[in-house]
Amino acid sequence: MTQRIVIIGGGAAGIDVLEFLLRAQSVHETAEITLIKREHEGFFSSCGLPFALQGLYELNELVLFEPEFYRAKGVDFRTGTEVTSINIPGNCVRLATGEELPYDDLVIATGSRPFMPPISGTDCEGVFTLWNREDGERLTAVLAGGEPKNAVVIGGGMIGLQAAVAFARKGLKITVVECCPSLLPAILDPDVASVVQKWLRNELTFVLGRSVRALEGAERVAAVRINEAAIAADLVLIATGMRPNVELARTAGLALGACGGIQVDHSLRVMRAGSYLKHVYALGDCIEVIDAVTKRSRLSQLASTALIQARVVTSNLLGGTATYAGCLSPTVASIAGMQVGSVGVTTAYARSCGMNVTAGTAIKYTKARFFPSRKLIVAKLLCDSNSGRLIGAQLVSEEGVAERINELTLAIKAGVTATAIIMRERCFEPSLTMVEDVLVDAAMKARNREITP
Incomplete structure (x- = not known):
């Protein structure tokens, strides 16, 4: 049949x-x-x-x-x-x-x-979302015309930041408005997000912890109203999730x-x-x-x-009995050459769920310090204070983020502890890795252990 x-x-x-x-x-x-x-x-x-x-x-x-x-x-x-x-x-x-x-x-x-915030003016000409092919075609045509000079991106998440960088590299002056006090609040703690903000500071202007009240303009958008201030804008991208x-x-x-x-x-x-x-x-x-x-x-x-x-x-x-075990939402994004990754929970989300969190943050090179191509990498690991289990991770670097996020996704799923990360044997070759990875340093800090030379 x-x-x-x-x-x-x-x-x-x-x-x-x-x-x-x-x-x-x-x-x-x-x-x-x-x-x-x-x-x-x-x-x-x-x-x-x-x-x-x-x-x-x-x-x-x-x-x-x-x-x-x-x-x-x-x-x-x-x-x-x-x-x-x-x-x-x-x-x-x-x-x-x-x-x-x-x-x-x-x-x-x-x-x-796309979520459209409950503000006036979203129907003005020059207001965009970035969701599908039609959005891409409209934005591409506008950027190719060279008319916009000042763009405001509402939302400091991944799509908002990636689009903001694209606009900036087309010669536009960019302001990113984020209602939370830090960028990428869904995936990064504020201390890690500050690394991303510092990386982008020469290309983008940020207004953090402020909400947009309205988009102003007759037929075409002319400004973004934030409380008593207005930011000039002839292009607005709404990237609020x-x-x-x-x-x-x-x-x-x-x-x-x-x-x-x-x-x-x-x-x-x-x-x-x-x-x-x-x-x-x-x-x-x-x-x-x-x-x-x-x-x-x-x-x-x-x-x-x-x-x-x-x-x-x-x-x-097909007649099977498969089940879905739940999500860890491993995430990675390339933003202006910076790789940003996250998996599991942030500190704020974990605490809102009643969890006690111990965190450890480390900064280290991705490979031996004598290699000229070495890059710094920032890693933050979150552990359950009671069990020591890994429950979240955040990484920022110019290289090596995606593979570590994938590794940590498996570790969280398996209930691995910070101690297990510290004691696990890892591969080493000086042109590719450090003999002791940044994840080990972060795990030691998360378990309140002193790092010795």
């Missing part, structure tokens, strides 16, 4: 499920797969947008797969198509055209959308969690009327997940999170 699988959404989460299904030999013989997305391209990698704005490559290079690629594999890949409702009792979805598509299994991967896109789920009666995402169980099945549905799954930016450290619900809107969730969903679509 043919299994009818319908996937709503063609971002990273939906495409990952599709890719994993196509790799399963049995699917080609037993399943009919339909993927529905509003956008007109195949798979567009939005993570690359800030670097396209810098001119490192063209926007069209971010289209990794065209619809024809999947159609040739037998997928009913529908672009420019909107799902208007999900009929859970009837096991079908309704399209804007009025067509109804029946399913045996449904995958909801509706993603997220993303919110789960859950309208379809809400109207279908699916349960939403405290963070606004779709509520799912460990198999990533959705809930309706108090019961988890056997054949309806959700994943990616639109769902809430369990934090693997705090055991609390949270959002983890990362492509890497969606990839693991897609493995779970695909296994279960």
Whole structure:
């Protein structure tokens, strides 16, 4: 009997499920797969947008797969198509055209959308978000025209900072406004964030701990109002985070969690009327997940999170019993040549969850000091004060951040302690590493041990 699988959404989460299904030999013989997305391209990698704005490559290079690629594999890949409702009792979805598509299994991967702060003036000309291909095309055209001179980026997170650097390197004067007292507050403690701010100080101006009250201008934005002050701006980018896109789920009666995402169980099945549905799954930016450290619900809107969730969903679509163990949200970003990484919890978040935290910060070279290509690296490790278990890590350097974040992700998942990090044998070659890594120094400080020469 043919299994009818319908996937709503063609971002990273939906495409990952599709890719994993196509790799399963049995699917080609037993399943009919339909993927529905509003956008007109195949798979567009939005993570690359800030670097396209810098001119490192063209926007069209971010289209990794065209619809024809999947159609040739037998997928009913529908672009420019909107799902208007999900009929859970009837096991079908309704399209804007009025067509109804029946399913045996449904995958909801509706993603997220930019959060627009509740301020006036966001509809002025010259106000942008950076979310999809259309946003990238609009910004690229404006920057190519050479008209903007002063840009304000609202939001000091990863996307905001990467975009701000792109604007600065196009010759604009840039001010970044962040309502929190430090940059990257979702992933870095203030002391580590200050390293990033220092790195960027020659390219960007920062206004921290202040909120935007309004965008001013008649038809076109002219200034950003912050309390009594106004910052001149003929281009404004709003980068204040993303919110789960859950309208379809809400109207279908699916349960939403405290963070606004779709509520799912460990198999990533959705809930309706108090019961988890056997054949309806959700994943990616639109769902809430369990934090693997705090055991609390949270959002983890990362492509890497969606990839693991897609493995779970695909296994279960094919009759498996896979479960999702929760997220650690390992994050890395390149900002003006500085690599910034984080995994697990920040100090503020851990304490808000009632955890006692011991932290250790170390600064060291990435390789032997006699190598001219050596770089400094800052590492901060957070441990549970009671057990000594590693619960978070933050790193900043020009090199070597991503691999350490991946290593620490595995360590946190395994319940590794600071002592275990100190006592673990590591590889050494002077052109590549230090004999005692910065993580060891940070772990020793986190456990209140003196570092000896």
